[in-house]
Amino acid sequence: MKRKRLGVVTDGAFNAGLTVRLDPRCSTEDLRIGDFVIVEGAHNRYFSMISDMQLRATDARLLADPPRDASPFIAQALSGINTYATVQVKPMLMLEKGDELAFLDELSSPQPVRTIPMHFAELCQADAMDFATVFGEESKRNFAMGTPLTMDIPICIKLDRLVERSNGIFGQTGTGKSFLVRILLCGIIQAGVGVNLIFDMHDEYAFGKRSEDGQWVKGLRHLFGSKVLVYSLDERAASREGRNVDVTLKIGLNQIEAEDVMLLAEELDLTSASKTTVGLLQDSYGKEWLRRLLGMSPEDMASFCEARAAHQGATEALQRKLRDIGRLDYVVDEVPFSVIDEMVAALDKGRHVILHFGRHDRPLDHMLVANIVTRRVRHLYQGKVERYEQTQAAADQPRTLVITLEEAHKFLSPAVSRQTIFGTIARELRKYYVTLMVVDQRPSGIDPEVMSQLGTRVTGKLTEERDIDAVLTGVANRSFLRGALESLDTREQVLLMGHAVPMPIQVRTRKYDEEFYRAMGAGERRSAVQDIAELFGE
Ligand SMILES: Nc1ncnc2c1ncn2[C@@H]1O[C@H](COP(=O)(O)OP(=O)(O)OP(=O)(O)O)[C@@H](O)[C@H]1O
């Protein structure tokens, strides 16, 4: 079937993109910024994106003296002769013609553009075949994320590539980030391309939740049964009906390091003198530093300050502020690391872990716990990778771990990202088989260096200029993508770009509903036998 023709190329440059004059019958109102379109060159087909539109007139007098009360008839009479419209089109990928049927063959898949078509090449609407040529057919590892804005066919993302590098999910509040993350996590779990550690800060991933539309949506625990383990900080949550918690997690004072307290400097309102004191305490007492500080009498403190030349006032203030941590329900004096080590053992067996915060939902709780757990997990992964490098046995190859982190800017702001474990993970790429899925409404709050390391970005509507700039940090063709980002709806539409997709594309997000649950294989209840077989069968 022939594609619908929209216009012809009249001008262009490789860097600036092509100018296409629209056919008289084609209205600018039928097109959208960000649309996926095809330019048919003589030898190549160019998969492109509409990045701008302009209205023009052949005669300047018409613009100086436009017809008063232009009836549709007059507008139509002028259109194509005296008035016309052009669109700016940016080719993103190209494919040599005659290759269409061989698109499954890796060699003849679309390539980066290296040239542009000549004058009068045709601009056409993309059809279902074009989408399939670029984004591939839906399969287990080629996961359908949604549909084009104007068609009902799947747009897929390559899950292997998604987990290969750290990713970002952005968008202002209510754009559907958390829903999107659920969808992506389900894809990763179902395809088995990696294991997940999810910091469930707002109680939305483990168990069901009511959506803004008033529907009950299922949690991952309900969808995947015991494939997903729930660790909770909240003992009370464990006793609520329908909420099966596997482990109640405690944090020990012995596990809290200077780095954790530095991350909390803003939450705890620490001065720079207090931060120095933390260093002195850790030097003096090692792992015991926090317990020792909290237990200090005024006399102990005076002698410590004198011995280490610490500032007395700052040390007192520090003690006062850190008492808040000591008083947290889930913090006890001493906890062995074995609980987190067992968690990593479960990840090794292909299980996924959700860390549920329950009622402990302050930023202080998130930051403290996520940092401690991640530091330990990353430490164990480092050991695994070193072993694998030694033995090079397939059995020792670690599974890729994806750590999902909401409100990521708190952990990755320029002020703290150099010191925290999350900053380290984002920067070292996949060396240790650990990557991040950062979820945030304010990407401008994240260290630009971390942003530039993100492989795949999935972005919903953003209105703040700074946030749009931040999301496009380190992205090719950023000036062409800005319009595509700005033209998204406020809900359930995203721009996909980066490592896991061949070219940027606007997508209407897949619905997270009964149909999706069925596609994930839920519904037919999993039996415990099945779970155990899977767990030990590998
Ligand atoms: N894929 C989807 N399927 C079904 N409903 C969706 C989907 N995406 C978004 N929604 C609807 O949009 C609402 C907001 O989505 P969500 O809670 O994911 O926003 P958010 O971007 O995470 O916001 P916040 O930044 O405040 O956490 C949901 O409650 C739901 O009603």
Ligand SMILES: [Mg+2]
């Ligand atoms: Mg959310």
